[in-house]
Amino acid sequence: MGNPMAKNLMKHGYPLVIYDVFPDACKEFHDAGEQVVSSPADVAEKADRIITMLPTSTNAIEAYSGANGILKKVKKGSLLIDSSTIDPAVSKELAKEVERMGAVFMDAPVSGGVGAARSGNLTFMVGGVEEEFAAAQELLGCMGANVVYCGAVGTGQAAKICNNMLLAITMIGTAETMNLGIRLGLDPKLLAKILNMSSGRCWSSDTYNPVPGVMDGVPSANNYQGGFGTTLMAKDLGLAQDSATSTKSPILLGSQAHQIYRMMCAKGYSKKDFSSVFQYLREEETF
Structure with a gap:
């Protein structure tokens, strides 16, 4: 995710200072003349507008508060934007640490x-x-069509967690529906067409269909490679589960979705796109 986001900042004329834990990920930026440094702290020393995109809460804490983290060399007045999807409580703690250093922290998951x-x-x-x-919107608008202010620190994460829980539920529902229809003798393209002109339509059915051969340009058309990994979906559903527990909110379908994606990870689907739940349902006969 960080790679194409950085490229869009380049297209808008922003000079970049880049760090990635995997040096090879920075090679094309180095070849394009951008600065590549050896730690998040080095980024903070050279830039006062910093965007982070990381897989987990643990990675975010390390990038900001670790031995070579951003907070070691952050400049007063810097704007730090974290576009990772992490626990809202972690975002709030990072914001406090950043504020103590005289800088500004915003969570902006995507x-x-x-x-x-x-x-x-x-x-x-x-x-x-x-x-x-407004300052964050100027940067984020180079990478996104919609930049929505949600409220205090942590509310961006809250909105993202809610969105991804719904996405997981609708993807599983779409996969179950398509699988049932196919086994009842319906052509999958015809069934998808009917769903998408009817009340069952959703993003998972009309934009990201999980059935191979129904749509081009989506992971299901490429053996579920690329896209949004099953491991990341399981992680986000875990965040939703934690948030539901802390707020005493019933998430019956969300909890079931979390269990399904955890089982998928255990069954060898961890590196496949989350729409591979269709393949998982097709191959598992023990439900």
């Missing part, structure tokens, strides 16, 4: 996947001090 990142059509859900939103 929706839309790698395709939207490449085309600059991501949706950013932003939490933080409202007075700083």
